[in-house]
Amino acid sequence: MGKLQSKFRRSRSGLYRATKHDSEDVAAASQVVQYEPAHRDAVNCVTNLTSDLCVSGGSDMAVVVYDWRGGKLCQSFQGHNREVTKVECFPGSTWIFSASRDKTVMMWDLNQGDEPIQEFCGHELVVNGLAVSPDGSKLCTGSRDNSMCLWDIESGERVHKNTVSRNLVTHVCWVPESPLIVQTSEDKTIRVWDSRAWQVTNTFPAKQYIQTHCDISANGNYLLSSSNGFGGQGCEATLWDLRQPGCKVVEYRGHRETTACCVFLPPNPGGPAMVASSSHDSSVKIWDQNTAACLATLTLEGSGPLMSLAPSDSCSLLCASFNKGIQVLRHRADGQDLKQMARF
Numbered sequence: 001m002g003k004l005q006s007k008f009r010r011s012r013s014g015l016y017r018a019t020k021h022d023s024e025d026v027a028a029a030s031q032v033v034q035y036e037p038a039h040r041d042a043v044n045c046v047t048n049l050t051s052d053l054c055v056s057g058g059s060d061m062a063v064v065v066y067d068w069r070g071g072k073l074c075q076s077f078q079g080h081n082r083e084v085t086k087v088e089c090f091p092g093s094t095w096i097f098s099a100s101r102d103k104t105v106m107m108w109d110l111n112q113g114d115e116p117i118q119e120f121c122g123h124e125l126v127v128n129g130l131a132v133s134p135d136g137s138k139l140c141t142g143s144r145d146n147s148m149c150l151w152d153i154e155s156g157e158r159v160h161k162n163t164v165s166r167n168l169v170t171h172v173c174w175v176p177e178s179p180l181i182v183q184t185s186e187d188k189t190i191r192v193w194d195s196r197a198w199q200v201t202n203t204f205p206a207k208q209y210i211q212t213h214c215d216i217s218a219n220g221n222y223l224l225s226s227s228n229g230f231g232g233q234g235c236e237a238t239l240w241d242l243r244q245p246g247c248k249v250v251e252y253r254g255h256r257e258t259t260a261c262c263v264f265l266p267p268n269p270g271g272p273a274m275v276a277s278s279s280h281d282s283s284v285k286i287w288d289q290n291t292a293a294c295l296a297t298l299t300l301e302g303s304g305p306l307m308s309l310a311p312s313d314s315c316s317l318l319c320a321s322f323n324k325g326i327q328v329l330r331h332r333a334d335g336q337d338l339k340q341m342a343r344f
Helices: none
Strands: 015-017 032-034 043-048 053-058 062-067 072-078 084-089 095-100 104-109 118-121 127-132 138-143 147-152 158-163 169-174 180-185 190-194 199-203 211-216 222-227 236-241 247-253 259-264 274-279 283-288 294-299 306-311 316-321 326-330 339-343
Touching (some): 043 084, 053 095, 062 084, 062 095, 084 127, 095 127, 147 169, 180 211, 236 259, 274 306, 283 306
Parallel strands (some): 032 339, 169 211, 211 259
Antiparallel strands (some): 127 138, 138 147, 147 158, 259 274, 283 294, 306 316, 316 326, 326 339
């Protein structure tokens, strides 16, 4: 699919189609720019490969690399035979990892064609957790089959497997510059693993609702987790102190439905430390990390559940949606004035 060449007059929804030249003025524009869609169906996950390129996975079974600043599709990897649940990249490389409901994880390289360069098979159910070790040698995967696996990336061989009763894994994060891995589960529990012994070293007190997602601060000191819920109950994100496992710092409450994703935002000089969350209620919220004050809320009408967030620079945030592709959002340095700028 080539880059869209035409620009249309403004529709009733305020939607524009744009070329690469138009993207240069996106930040100053009041309308939403529509780029060539990345996927043909719901987008389940999005992450960053570089400051300009994002990687996403969808219900169309595709893994897509997209130039979100220029509005151009760069590569679409086809290899999974069920929907893609998670994508992960190794910083500073062109490596891409994708997990799927087909029970496999595939490894791709942006510079080595459109075929997977490695495949990791061994789970018995959908793979929902995916994390690369800080040195790029190991891959951690977690599944609804209650197991966590550690793989050697170069050989594709499974190094360890450990099954914990009722541990239906929902997300996995590797703690920066550490042997520790954190995972959330449908049993409402957060577990910390030591990748050397491949054993659980800490289990956080169970929350009232399923834990859907987690993220680790850049310094490795804090953990964010989000949970499901309904009617405003349980639809929160929680900040934990990893130096004191199980120590809850604050909770971020305000979503009306399941909080599907929560992420730390890059620091802005002079601005507060911030986190962001997305929800099945079609809203994205930015919070003051320390006070839990909601700084901004943006509701993306008609987008359906918002499943994944990826901070792309100090003021830009990518958001994966069920109904309307990937949204490009922008906020001020103080976290306020959150706006939708483009989508693809």
